[in-house]
Amino acid sequence: MNEIPVEPKRIVAEEYLGSLIALDAIPVGAPGLTLENMYFKEALTSVTDTGTYGQMSPENIIALEPDLIISGMADSYDTLSRIAPTIIVPYGNLKDAHEELTYFGELLGKEQEAKDWLVQYDERIAAAKAKVEASIPADATFSILERADKSIRAYGDNFGRGGQPVYQAFGFKPPADVAEEIMDKQWAEISNEVLHEYAGDYLIVTDNVLTLQDYKDDPIWGSLPAVKNNHIYVWKEERSWYYDPIAVLSQTEELAAWLTA
Template sequence: MINAQYPGSKRRHWFIFPLLLTMLLLVSACGNNTSRGGNANTKNAAAAPAASEQPEQTVEPAAFTTVTTINGEIKIPVDPKRIVAEEYLGSLIALDTIPVGAPGLTLKNIYFKEALAGVADTGAYGKMSPEKILELEPDLIISGMADSYETLSQIAPTIIVPYGDLKNAHEELTYFGELLGKEQEAKAWLAQYDQRIAEAKAKVNAAIPADATFSILEHNDKKVWAYGDNFGRGGQPVYQALGRKPPAEVEAEIMEKQWAEISAEVLHKYAGDYLIVTDNNQTVQDYKNDPIWGSLPAVKNNHIYVWKEERSWYYDPIAVLSQTEELAAWLTE
């Protein structure tokens, strides 16, 4: 709000006593009228410039813009300074925007956790603590959890972008570049991203046949899941960045819904020529020794890559870029 008060000046006319007397009488009359005039005149008087010997002090108004979201039109700051981000931290960091708070799981992202030193832990992913968020006094909250909107929006303007709505790094960076007024930064980052992805893809294409199929799997406590191209575990790097294809069964049954649990008895139907497996407990040698896994052509040919969830679960643009280069190095070693 702009303070429209300006310093006045005091002029002393000691030699014009009659004029001074006349002015005093006029001021007195005006004062009486103001007293009788009630609230309307009081408001007008308060709005008028006041004499002061202090220098002018102005407070610039906070600039806001309106964005359309799944929850309707939301008014947010044009240049937010205190963002709490439950989701999409990779895109924010790529745009040189560091939040003041984020869930503990996201703060552990090995691909950029150094950039988040000093960022407050807001609690569990999907169940951030309103009390902790309140303490941070955010001016914007970003989340992927639609059911959190009612609670979070009572604290600060809240943008909900459900998981999966943004399909790839380009969509994600472009969206947040526009949201935060950093379109040029987004374009510059994506240009470097595209260059590095193209280099990784060229290396893989030179080493791996174009018709080779890839499966994205997770193995945990005797359960197996297969994944599509937008649910972490390496799907984005393999299917999107490197442009590789899944087996027919994965294409038909998994890609649209993005994930499904499969039984060990039918594992061979979903296993491609190359396997990218998330497993916190077993090694490649363990898979070779397993009677079911060891019978798969990919395992026999040493075309299995095992990594832990701390490397495979994340799917932000920074993680996808690093994962793509990591997998490209393995495929071409």
């Protein structure tokens, strides 16, 4: 059952939607959360919602008669592989846009499309990086943070929220004392009491509620050097949460524009 077709025509993709779109391999189905991705929403008008992200409905998938299913969840293999040939690529196995596009280009018989897309990607990333390097000291430290109702988290270079642009594309580092923890585990839950230890010279903060002014007015956040120096960028999760190659490219150019404004 699990012999992968050479050029699949009806793909259901629980994960890696951005790479499929970059390769012009629009799937027939994907879970609702991934369909909300603002970076390529307009390309998905013909894609069927297969259910909750991480819990796709077998009934919905069967109805789509797929010839290939792509997932990141190993524990879904038994269920999915009974429906159609299934590929499991656990999140984190592919470390960046190059690994991801190259892998799916080979899988789908679209090697040339992958190469062509990555050439443009590299050119735009390099242009953004050059702009930033001309404006920001190379030894400046950066923190990727997310604030929710009752928690603050710091993130590494492969967990969305701006980590890929800042740490991978631009090559900046987190504050030295916490760098190993953040890059090794990819995230850390932190409290207000230790926030200053995790706060670098620049802060990229995901927050669906508070504004930039709220951070400046807050007694704890407002005391951080980055906030005093206006080195804080606040964006909503609809822009920061995604980590596919298309989103990372847009985020890199967005953050470069802020850093060089």
